[in-house]
Amino acid sequence: MSAIQDQVRRRRTFAIISHPDAGKTTLTEKLLLFSGAIQIAGSVKARKASRHATSDWMEIEKQRGISVASSVMQMEYRDCVINLLDTPGHQDFSEDTYRVLTAVDAALMVIDAANGVEPQTRRLLQVCRARNTPILTFVNKMDREVQEPLALMDEIERELGMGVVPFTWPVGMAKFFGGVLDLRKAQMRVFSPGEDKRHDDDEIIDGLANPLLAQRFGAAYEQAAGEIELVQEAAPAFDEAAFLAGRQTPMFFGSAINNFGVKEVLDALVDLAPPPGDKPAIQRTVGATEPKFSGVVFKIQANMDPAHRDRIAFVRVASGHFTRGMRLKVTRSGKEMRPNTVVTFLSQRRELLEEAYAGDIIGLPNHGVLQLGDTLTEGEPLQFTGLPFFAPEMFRSVEVADPLKTKQLRAGLTQLGEEGAIQVFRPVAGSVLLLGAVGQLQFEVVAHRLEHEYGCKARITSARYNVARWVTCDDAKELQRFIDGNAHRVAMDAVDAPCVLLEYAGELRAMQDNWPKIQFHALREHA
Ligand code: GDP
Numbered sequence: 001m002s003a004i005q006d007q008v009r010r011r012r013t014f015a016i017i018s019h020p021d022a023g024k025t026t027l028t029e030k031l032l033l034f035s036g037a038i039q040i041a042g043s044v045k046a047r048k049a050s051r052h053a054t055s056d057w058m059e060i061e062k063q064r065g066i067s068v069a070s071s072v073m074q075m076e077y078r079d080c081v082i083n084l085l086d087t088p089g090h091q092d093f094s095e096d097t098y099r100v101l102t103a104v105d106a107a108l109m110v111i112d113a114a115n116g117v118e119p120q121t122r123r124l125l126q127v128c129r130a131r132n133t134p135i136l137t138f139v140n141k142m143d144r145e146v147q148e149p150l151a152l153m154d155e156i157e158r159e160l161g162m163g164v165v166p167f168t169w170p171v172g173m174a175k176f177f178g179g180v181l182d183l184r185k186a187q188m189r190v191f192s193p194g195e196d197k198r199h200d201d202d203e204i205i206d207g208l209a210n211p212l213l214a215q216r217f218g219a220a221y222e223q224a225a226g227e228i229e230l231v232q233e234a235a236p237a238f239d240e241a242a243f244l245a246g247r248q249t250p251m252f253f254g255s256a257i258n259n260f261g262v263k264e265v266l267d268a269l270v271d272l273a274p275p276p277g278d279k280p281a282i283q284r285t286v287g288a289t290e291p292k293f294s295g296v297v298f299k300i301q302a303n304m305d306p307a308h309r310d311r312i313a314f315v316r317v318a319s320g321h322f323t324r325g326m327r328l329k330v331t332r333s334g335k336e337m338r339p340n341t342v343v344t345f346l347s348q349r350r351e352l353l354e355e356a357y358a359g360d361i362i363g364l365p366n367h368g369v370l371q372l373g374d375t376l377t378e379g380e381p382l383q384f385t386g387l388p389f390f391a392p393e394m395f396r397s398v399e400v401a402d403p404l405k406t407k408q409l410r411a412g413l414t415q416l417g418e419e420g421a422i423q424v425f426r427p428v429a430g431s432v433l434l435l436g437a438v439g440q441l442q443f444e445v446v447a448h449r450l451e452h453e454y455g456c457k458a459r460i461t462s463a464r465y466n467v468a469r470w471v472t473c474d475d476a477k478e479l480q481r482f483i484d485g486n487a488h489r490v491a492m493d494a495v496d497a498p499c500v501l502l503e504y505a506g507e508l509r510a511m512q513d514n515w516p517k518i519q520f521h522a523l524r525e526h527a
Contacts, residue, residue: 004321004357005289011359012273013083013316015100017125018110019118023140027110027256027265028073028084034259034266035077071299071314072361080270083361087124095390095438096299096420098127099372102386103298103316105359106134106273108265109249110256113139113146113173117159125160131386132246134273137164138265143193143255145174150227153235153251163248165238168264169228170253171213172220180253180261181208181224183232188213193258202260244274276359279318281375281382286319288358293320293328295362296384297374300419302453311419312363313370318384322356331375331383339364371418371495389493391470391522392423392436395463395501396443399432405456409433412454413446417494422446425468425491425499428483434463434491434501465489465501467508469520478517486511497524 001009018024073084085104087097101107107128109121128135139152147155149170157164171178171188179191179202188210190203205212208228213221242248250268254261276288279296286294299314327338356362364370373387400409413433417424422443423436437443443460450458470493473479479498483490489501500520502508512520 002289002291004291007081007321007357008288008359009275010080011083011275011357012080012106012269013085013104013276013359013361014106014108014269014273015085015087015104016108016110017087017101017121017128019112019115019120022110022112022115022118022121023256024110027108027138027140027262028086030256030259030262031082031084031266032073032075034263035075035082071301072363074360077266078270081360082266082269083359085361097124098388098390099298099420101127101133102131102388103296103314103361104133105276106136106269108269109135109137111137111139111152111156113141113152113253114144116147116152116155122159127388129161129246134244134246135162135249136265136268136273137249137251138256138261139170139251139253140256142170142173142180142253142261143177143191143258149253150230153231156249156251160249162246163236163242164251165235165243165248166228166231166251166253167238167268168252168254168261169224169231171217171224176220177255178217178220180264181228182264183208183228189261189264191255191258191260195257195259240272243272276318279384280386281384283382286382286384288319290319291321292378292380293322293326294318294375294377294380294382294384295322296387297370297372297376298387300370300372302415302419302421302449310365310367311370311415312365313374315362315364315376317356317358317360317362319358320378322360322362324354327378328376329379330369331377331381332371333369335369337364337366337369337376339366368415368418372420385525387525389420389423389524390438391468391499391524392438393466393468394437394440394443395465395468396435396437396460397432397463398435399459399461401457401459408454408456409450409458412450412456414494415454416446416449421449424494425501427491427501428498429487434465435460436468464503467502467505468499469502469508469522470497470499470524472519472521473517475517482515482518493524 016024071086075082085100087100111117153164167184168180168182170180177191179189181188186208188205238250239248250272252261252264256262278285278287295315295317297313297315301312325338325340327336329336375382375384400406413424416422425434425436427434435443447458447460450456471482483498486500491499491501493499
């Protein structure tokens with residue numbers, strides 16, 4: 001096995017998806033505790049402090065600062081290198097989250113056992129499903145009064161439309177939570193509360209039918225044993241191919257705050273989740289173990305410090321061996337760069353990174369050379385696909401209060417647009433720029449950042465649009481005819497892709513009838 005193959009085989013890159021309060025932060029901390037965290041980006045606790053960031057500016061800023069630092073965590077567990085990517089919690093930033101999900105090879109879904117499948121989880125899961133991302137499920141908070149496990153399993157199956165295969169099964173709940181039966185290892189892991197204990201403190205009882213279990217856990221054990229019998233009759237066996245295709249999810253029960261059940265999940269990530277695989281580019285499919293480096297920018301974050309105007313592009317390595325100082329080429333622009341200050345984020349200090357392999361995330365500081373969706377290679381013109389931009393659902397007009405600041409406004413909006421903080425549209429007819437967002441908070445953040453980072457007070461006012469669709473057509477002339485014929489409601493986005501803006505969804509249908517050759521897209525993938 002080559003050195004690259006060996007490194008790729010060891011990599012696991014995943015994100016946690018959950019509804020706020022299900023326990024993502026807690027579980028992240030415990031995962032780090034159980035593994036030797038080799039690069040913890042920022043303190044997880046610090047992030048939690050501003051977890052409830054609402055529409056308060058300082059909170060948003062704080063959260064942004066923290067999220068710069070804690071976006072990527074790298075840890076070592078058994079012989080694997082695990083990259084855990086953070087996803088922003090606030091649903092107004094879900095666009096950003098969707099893009100982060102394009103950079104992972106698996107997702108860990110955390111469900112609050114009392115609440116079952118909640119809206120944010122459902123939304124995030126749709127994105128994973130669309131990409132066939134393998135999903136592991138952790139049912140959290142078994143130390144509380146929660147739903148019956150069979151009911152939860154049913155709900156997950158129904159809501160997510162995927163087969164659920166329990167790997168562990170809970171014995172009792174709340175005050176009577178006795179632990180979990182490990183169906184694979186045929187043993188019981190006995191629960192004991194405690195925040196800082198390590199997994200090897202857990203008591204193990206061998207055998208699922210061990211008479212000790214009935215003696216100790218009585219009715220709770222009898223019930224669990226009955227449920228397991230039911231489940232094993234009805235549920236399909238674990239099928240690795242179905243899991244890897246995102247059609248089956250292994251399910252684990254536990255209590256993150258008590259460090260309970262966490263190790264099973266970590267082991268499952270190592271044993272079941274896939275190492276980095278092939279990635280489709282427009283030109284060809286790129287194998288993770290190819291010797292030459294390639295990577296894709298899936299997130300851009302402006303520097304928090306206004307004195308440093310650089311931005312950090314988060315690049316997911318797709319293939320090859322990255323070394324500091326190597327010469328890279330941006331396929332879109334043909335520009336070369338030779339990043340010497342590639343960073344990871346260790347304890348909120350920037351640490352220089354020396355090398356990386358497929359699955360790893362590297363941070364490249366740059367001054368606008370890199371945009372979302374950019375592909376970097378050692379020279380081969382490759383463009384990876386699959387980074388989604390969603391059609392905005394809210395629109396605002398934006399003007400400067402002081403006409404002398406028009407230049408700053410344009411510069412600021414261009415950069416914020418490239419970061420993916422907002423989508424900026426330039427109407428074909430008219431000069432007032434339009435902003436498009438998926439969540440209201442995005443407008444507020446943009447107004448704030450324009451003022452504080454670019455020194456220009458923007459006037460953001462309502463716009464009459466509510467629906468946007470990117471338009472394409474195999475026939476360039478027909479597309480131009482469409483644009484000319486609808487000039488009053490066509491706008492160009494940041495990469496000059498035309499988009500039609502409408503007031504009502506109903507108008508879209510009429511338009512589709514009138515222009516049968518034009519295709520309307522709610523999602524644009526960077527190309
Ligand atoms: P996040 O919003 O998904 O990051 O959730 P947090 O990790 O911040 O957890 C939300 C709340 O649930 C916090 O008060 C945690 O202490 C609590 N919590 C997390 N895991 C457990 C658990 O296993 N049992 C109980 N009882 N509470 C938990």
